[in-house]
Amino acid sequence: MPDNWGFVLAAYGLAAGVLLAYWRFLARRERDLRGAAERNRIAPVSGHPGPEPASRTPRA
Amino acid sequence: MRRAFIVVWKDLLVERRSKETLNALFFFALLLLFIFQFSLGPDRERLAGTLPGLLWLAFILSGLLGLGRTFVVERENDCWEGLLLSPGDKSAIYVGKLAGNLLLMLVVEAILLVLFTFFFNLDLGGALPALAVVIGLGTVAFAAVGTLFAAMTAQVRARELLFPVLLLPVQAPVLLATVKATEAVLLGEPLGSVAHWLKLLAAADVVYVAVGVLTFDFVLEG
Amino acid sequence: MIPEPLIRVTGLRKTFGNHRVLDGLELEVRAGEAVAVLGANGAGKTTLLKVLATLVRPTRGTAIVAGHDCAKDAEGVRREIGLVAHGSYVYEDLTAAENLTFWATLAGLRLSAAARAGALATVELDRAADERVRTFSAGMKRRLCLARFVLARPRVLLLDEPFAGLDQRAKKWLEEHLASFKTGGGAILMTTHSFGRELAVADRIAILAGGAIALDTARGALSADDVQRLYALHAEDVS
Amino acid sequence: MTRLVGGVTLAALAAGLVMGFGIAPREATQGNVQRIMYLHVPSVWVAYLAFAVVLVASIAYLIRRAEAADRLAHASAEVGVLFTGLTIATGSIWGKPTWGTWWTWDARLTSVAILFVMYLGYLLLRGMIEDRERGARFAAVLGIVAAFNIPLVHFSVYWWRTLHQPPSLMKPGPGTMPGIIVTALLVNFVAFSLLYVYFVARRARLLRREAEAAG
Numbered sequence: 073m074p075d076n077w078g079f080v081l082a083a084y085g086l087a088a089g090v091l092l093a094y095w096r097f098l099a100r101r102e103r104d105l106r107g108a109a110e111r112n113r114i115a116p117v118s119g120h121p122g123p124e125p126a127s128r129t130p131r132a
Numbered sequence: 133m134r135r136a137f138i139v140v141w142k143d144l145l146v147e148r149r150s151k152e153t154l155n156a157l158f159f160f161a162l163l164l165l166f167i168f169q170f171s172l173g174p175d176r177e178r179l180a181g182t183l184p185g186l187l188w189l190a191f192i193l194s195g196l197l198g199l200g201r202t203f204v205v206e207r208e209n210d211c212w213e214g215l216l217l218s219p220g221d222k223s224a225i226y227v228g229k230l231a232g233n234l235l236l237m238l239v240v241e242a243i244l245l246v247l248f249t250f251f252f253n254l255d256l257g258g259a260l261p262a263l264a265v266v267i268g269l270g271t272v273a274f275a276a277v278g279t280l281f282a283a284m285t286a287q288v289r290a291r292e293l294l295f296p297v298l299l300l301p302v303q304a305p306v307l308l309a310t311v312k313a314t315e316a317v318l319l320g321e322p323l324g325s326v327a328h329w330l331k332l333l334a335a336a337d338v339v340y341v342a343v344g345v346l347t348f349d350f351v352l353e354g
Numbered sequence: 355m356i357p358e359p360l361i362r363v364t365g366l367r368k369t370f371g372n373h374r375v376l377d378g379l380e381l382e383v384r385a386g387e388a389v390a391v392l393g394a395n396g397a398g399k400t401t402l403l404k405v406l407a408t409l410v411r412p413t414r415g416t417a418i419v420a421g422h423d424c425a426k427d428a429e430g431v432r433r434e435i436g437l438v439a440h441g442s443y444v445y446e447d448l449t450a451a452e453n454l455t456f457w458a459t460l461a462g463l464r465l466s467a468a469a470r471a472g473a474l475a476t477v478e479l480d481r482a483a484d485e486r487v488r489t490f491s492a493g494m495k496r497r498l499c500l501a502r503f504v505l506a507r508p509r510v511l512l513l514d515e516p517f518a519g520l521d522q523r524a525k526k527w528l529e530e531h532l533a534s535f536k537t538g539g540g541a542i543l544m545t546t547h548s549f550g551r552e553l554a555v556a557d558r559i560a561i562l563a564g565g566a567i568a569l570d571t572a573r574g575a576l577s578a579d580d581v582q583r584l585y586a587l588h589a590e591d592v593s
Numbered sequence: 594m595t596r597l598v599g600g601v602t603l604a605a606l607a608a609g610l611v612m613g614f615g616i617a618p619r620e621a622t623q624g625n626v627q628r629i630m631y632l633h634v635p636s637v638w639v640a641y642l643a644f645a646v647v648l649v650a651s652i653a654y655l656i657r658r659a660e661a662a663d664r665l666a667h668a669s670a671e672v673g674v675l676f677t678g679l680t681i682a683t684g685s686i687w688g689k690p691t692w693g694t695w696w697t698w699d700a701r702l703t704s705v706a707i708l709f710v711m712y713l714g715y716l717l718l719r720g721m722i723e724d725r726e727r728g729a730r731f732a733a734v735l736g737i738v739a740a741f742n743i744p745l746v747h748f749s750v751y752w753w754r755t756l757h758q759p760p761s762l763m764k765p766g767p768g769t770m771p772g773i774i775v776t777a778l779l780v781n782f783v784a785f786s787l788l789y790v791y792f793v794a795r796r797a798r799l800l801r802r803e804a805e806a807a808g
Contacts, residue, residue, distance in 0.1 A: 076626040076690040083629045083686040087636075087679055091788070094675055098795045105802050138459040142445065142452075149447040149486075205445065213409055214443030218460040219432040225460075277738065284731050288721055298718060298735065301711040302742050305749035312753065332748055339741050347734040350655055353727075371723070372807045411726065 135220060139228025140235075146205050147236075157198050157240045164190045164244070165251050176252065183254055184314035188307060190244050191237075191271070192300075198236050199278030200295045202229055203286035212286070216352055226279060226348035230341070233275040241267055254318075262317040266326075269333035270310035276340035277302050283351045309333050358421060359384045360510050360541035361406065365415035367565075368401055375401045377565035379415070381543075385509070388532065388542035390553055390573075393562035399545035400439075402562070403512050406543065407437045420509050436503035439514040442495045443502075446488040450479050450498050453487060457502045469505060477501040478527065493524035500531065511535060513544035517552035529555050549582050595798070598791045605784035609635075612777035620774075626690050630774075633683040635782040636676045637705055639789045643673030644712065644740055646793075651736035654729060660804065661797075663729040666736055668796035670715050672789055677709040700754040707746045711739045725804070 147153055168186055172179055179186070206212045215225055248254045256263065281299050285291040313329040323330065361383040368376040375398040383389045393399045404410040405417050408428035416423060422430030444453050451470060458465040474480045477497040487495060496516065503511065511532070517525050532542055532555045546552055553559065553573060561569040613631035620627035650666035653659065684702045685695045696702070715735050722728035
């Protein structure tokens with residue numbers, strides 16, 4: 073039975089990518105907020121961040 | 133219970149006077165038949181296998197239209213706050229609206245059933261009583277969640293978009309059960325053979341109506 | 355012991371998003387008293403009414419109506435109030451009698467035909483009982499809404515610009531009706547942004563500016579233009 | 594505090610990788626592609642955990658109107674959708690070599706797909722309602738309806754599929770698998786749960802800050 077390492081790497085790579093992207097998204101939003109608070113301008117109530125990039129199609 | 137009845141009485145009276153929803157749905161049902169014919173071709177043998185699916189697709193689409201309008205009369209007459217301010221348990225309003233919707237859906241489904249037997253020569257044969265059970269159970273589940281979500285989206289800006297997007301995924305299991313049960317019933321199998329689907333539908337009815345009654349207060353608060 | 359006021363608002367704040375509509379609002383209305391809340395459009399008059407009618411939850415502070423807290427015991431409040439807002443809550447496709455039957459039954463009242471006819475007569479709509487509300491004037495619709503409260507007999511009436519859009523006859527009728535409601539021991543809180551005759555029925559004028567009551571004086575001998583001067587004075591420096 | 598949880602999570606994830614690739618044996622029938630299971634199965638478990646938390650937090654919010662409960666529900670739903678998406682993606686990557694197609698209406702993939710769409714609707718609902726208090730209330734109701742719907746989804750999909758083919762190999766029945774694989778799964782499950790807690794904590798804190806900023 074072929075090992076299909078390619079697919080295993082794709083799966084783990086994608087998972088790592090998605091989780092990292094979400095982590096960065098959180099970090100960036102926190103930075104934006106802290107920045108806004110410092111300039112003591114009330115940050116506009118930004119819309120909801122929307123679903124995160126849980127992309128479905130794995131890389132070929 | 134008198135309070136739930138008065139809600140149904142009011143909706144039926146408004147509907148009888150304005151005749152908006154029923155006429156529109158009847159016309160929509162007819163349109164659906166044409167669209168199915170044009171898109172799927174006239175060849176009846178090929179369609180025979182998909183008839184249960186088509187039937188429920190027609191029910192779901194006209195249901196979305198009908199259920200989405202549950203609170204339109206409140207919104208257009210600006211009576212939403214009036215409902216909220218009338219003292220007493222608000223779930224009576226939910227039960228009233230649910231009963232009204234159930235009636236509306238069953239009427240439309242009856243019309244569609246007749247149209248299907250005419251256009252697709254769907255031969256019900258002896259299966260009508262069994263089919264009625266399946267349709268009844270499925271429609272209660274559909275109307276229960278539909279009424280709750282109609283109340284939820286009545287006040288939201290993009291309600292025409294949000295209502296189907298929220299309702300359809302929740303209805304997926306009910307749709308699976310009803311189509312599978314209808315398929316078996318139309319093949320002449322006894323109800324017993326689809327007992328597990330019917331139990332699932334009954335469970336869905338109980339769960340959805342119970343959740344609807346318990347959470348309607350929070351949704352009406354608007 | 356002076357009786358507990360029917361409406362008591364202390365330190366009321368209401369924010370929508372990051373816009374503070376009401377802030378630190380204090381107000382009391384006793385039984386048999388009518389208070390007119392005066393304020394420019396957008397000063398928060400309607401928001402105040404909506405908080406008292408339990409349609410909107412206060413962000414901070416308390417609002418007590420007839421002894422019930424608007425946030426914690428909304429149902430208790432709803433049994434005691436009658437709200438006449440722009441909506442006036444009528445189904446246009448139903449007749450006046452059918453509307454009354456619906457709202458009375460929904461409120462849990464057992465409505466006999468006689469009681470319904472009596473209520474319609476009180477608001478002078480008995481001739482139009484079987485006509486569809488779609489054909490009614492603004493004044494007739496508002497009277498139909500008041501007919502509901504003739505039946506339910508609330509102790510507090512919340513009126514959002516009740517005299518707006520009424521002809522002279524309807525205004526006179528409303529004045530008399532509110533006066534009799536007051537002598538019956540009810541409390542009235544009404545909002546208005548005009549200074550005409552409608553202030554006659556008010557015992558006190560409360561000017562709403564900057565999210566709070568800037569001035570709360572007995573109407574007494576104040577004439578309409580006194581009120582206007584006072585209102586202009588306070589509205590400018592506060593908002 | 595969250596920095597500590599973050600550190601522990603990273604360590605646990607590393608341990609999971611070691612278990613998945615180092616210690617766990619090469620699976621006889623499927624070959625190494627089976628190692629995707631150590632990613633796929635824990636993420637579906639965590640997704641269900643997330644939606645259970647949404648249910649509890651939604652009920653708590655409706656009863657006590659505590660802002661914190663609403664934020665927890667919101668954060669948990671979002672992280673739940675993230676893991677559900679991950680489950681579907683890794684499931685279809687696994688499906689390609691084993692069944693030759695990216696997507697099959699396999700019972701478990703289908704039910705996870707329905708959950709994904711249902712809770713995506715939840716996030717859409719939150720995004721569409723401007724008034725925070727009303728959005729929280731409606732989302733709580735939807736969170737409850739969706740959670741009660743999960744068992745119905747499961748049964749209907751299983752009956753719908755299993756009449757034709759037995760549930761796929763991915764059925765995580767620990768009983769049928771050698772101990773070492775089960776432990777690898779459990780380690781990864783713990784790691785993923787910690788990651789879930791970490792993400793929810795930060796997302797909830799972000800929501801609180803946004804609420805405070807909005808004043």
